[in-house]
């Protein structure tokens with residue numbers, strides 16, 4: 017399930033399949049409903065025995081799926097009550113047909129009747145809104161959902177969300193009033209960005225994708241999830257050290273070398289042939305005492321750096337971790353003028369807070385910027401404001417939209433860090449490295465983890481990967497290394513956990 021389709025893309029896929037005569041809307045709705053029921057029973061086999069279910073059915077096709085589910089559960093001996101939002105007479109055609117079939121079998125009450133409902137259902141089916149959500153949920157719907165959440169909290173009730181929890185924006189993962197968190201979300205054909213971005217993972221519970229027989233070819237701009245690379249992309253197949261590139265990691269002054277050393281070690285572990293650390297001359301001794309395979313070159317100032325960069329074998333540069341703002345402002349222009357593959361992180365970004373155009377004017381396509389949310393806001397304040405502002409009508413502005421706009425403006429690859437790391441290229445290609453669901457790695461929230469990521473990217477740049485590929489692969493490796501190590505992880509462990517991840521890659 018590596019491609020993530022937005023609401024518009026899944027709608028287009030569905031429309032194209034129906035227009036081609038491959039399938040009818042009713043077929044798709046039936047498969048969707050059956051897929052949810054199957055997923056419920058395979059996730060919770062104890063529920064196969066039956067029980068009481070409440071199905072919350074909305075005014076569109078998500079509600080239509082709900083009526084299918086109500087009928088199928090009824091057929092398996094469940095006691096089912098549907099609570100409907102809106103006038104069933106105004107349902108779209110396929111949903112209306114399934115409402116009619118359900119009406120022959122069981123009871124439909126209004127959502128407003130929910131507070132008076134008694135009993136403790138074993139299963140609650142959230143089929144109020146899916147990919148058609150375009151605005152915040154009305155207050156009365158939010159109150160109903162919050163009431164149901166209360167019921168679910170009190171007992172052994174399982175909540176399954178149909179396609180996406182109602183009130184969660186499928187494109188952005190932003191909350192638009194989703195007050196009923198799910199234990200399980202069952203989505204159709206492919207996952208949606210909102211299952212992985214922002215608050216999505218917290219609200220969706222577990223995520224299952226059900227095949228409903230659609231085919232899609234959404235083109236190069238579709239968002240993809242990172243996945244395990246084939247072994248040959250990362251393993252070395254021969255040659256000497258100069259065949260695998262030479263990274264220069266610029267470091268700061270005395271007492272500030274830890275971050276750059278972490279980056280340097282990560283660059284070496286990911287396979288760069290050589291790595292040189294460039295601290296100020298007065299920090300040479302302390303760095304020498306901590307380094308073996310990583311080489312050292314004193315970098316006093318910009319002219320010295322320019323001379324060092326005359327050596328064209330230094331093919332990837334890493335700046336930011338522990339650099340200091342003043343030194344960053346001195347060295348970044350020299351580095352960017354050299355037009356090498358360049359990773360800018362930390363101080364190399366925050367040094368330009370308030371004057372981002374001074375940086376953007378010099379960036380080039382071989383650069384990668386790796387801001388966390390704070391650094392992103394300093395460089396792209398208007399985009400950060402849009403992310404923080406309440407969403408208007410339509411799909412909410414997402415971290416994906418923000419990273420794509422930033423990459424376009426900067427003219428280079430931007431990796432926006434988080435549990436939902438988005439990597440965007442200036443041409444619109446984007447990849448999402450999600451540390452959620454089975455890839456959750458909460459222990460990555462530790463000092464220095466970002467410096468290791470910077471080093472991994474720089475190392476892969478040195479090895480010749482294109483910027484967006486280097487950033488995506490490094491992000492994937494970073495999470496895998498953390499998962500492999502587990503609780504108790506500190507940044508120093510990440511480069512050491514990498515060989516285990518690399519060994520596990522398949523052809």
Ligand SMILES: NC(=O)C1=CN([C@@H]2O[C@H](COP(=O)(O)OP(=O)(O)OC[C@H]3O[C@@H](n4cnc5c(N)ncnc54)[C@H](O)[C@@H]3O)[C@@H](O)[C@H]2O)[C@H](O)CC1
Pocket residue numbers: 026027030044045048074075076077078079080081108144145146147148149150151152153154178179180204205228230
């Ligand atoms: N795409 C597929 O392959 C399939 C999708 N199915 C299901 O259909 C829904 C999407 O259905 P749609 O009718 O487009 O939208 P919704 O049911 O999500 O929403 C209904 C309707 O409600 C209005 N609306 C939007 N936001 C609000 C709001 N905040 N408050 C009130 N009303 C709102 C708006 O007019 C919407 O159109 C998808 O998620 C799947 O569950 C198929 O059944 C299977 C194939």
Ligand SMILES: [K+]
Pocket residue numbers: 078142143144145146177178179180181182
């Ligand atoms: K839903």
